[in-house]
Amino acid sequence: METREIEVSKEPFLAMAVLCERVLEEKDGVLSLIRIVDRLVHAAGPEGPEEMPAILAKLVMVLGFKSGAVHGKRTVTVRLVDPANEVKGEWTFPVLFEGEDKGANLIINMSLKLEKEGLHWFDVMLEKKLVTRVPLRVVYMRVVSESSQKTTTQSTQA
Template identity: 40%
Template structure:
């Protein structure tokens, strides 16, 4: 039986999202390889006694790490990260320039942002390139209390 012609996959043009993660630390070695330390999607705050949580006093240093592979995309682009609270209001929006050089060349951003939750629930970091949404990263905040006895 003769070989049937293979169908080619539809041509995608790029850029392509390679990585999007929230972590506590990032290490970049001399060759440019990244190690993401403690990739997280939830945080639990625990009070040791009765009373209200003062979340406004809490600041957690986190990193958002985003990487793209260019494909056919070239040139300078704006990468934006928008932190949305459980009420869907934007708390923080950061924009950083990235350079896409085409083909398998990529661009990445390591963005440190101080996370200050103001309520329990799921926070989202929306990732967009030139205002085009690419993905969302969840970060759930739990409030707990240790009860003695």
């Protein structure tokens, strides 16, 4: 039987990085993530503005790390980058790693003001080194009913 020969990281392992609507944490520390999301659709009626107005979104980011060979405190930073590549928010958290399979979960409640349609990224960094990116696509839709479409078509032809 072969033995596994790979170089093991000297950094903590990322076990999960997720956006969701709610997190339940049981007394034993087990997490249940409710409604995992990577897309928000903002709908407006036919009279809605051409460009998406700013929307407020309440989301929870859950980050789970496993210590591996690491012992001690580290800093985790989450940075929100909008579709124009502008940084719109940054959150920093101290995390204690105790080695081996012991983990550290971060549950980050966020109230976000999203001003642009398109792909937003949450950059997750450990000691200023990028560990992963979590996407959030924001879609703006003007909903036009069938009757208002007819009205629009008729007025365009007149």
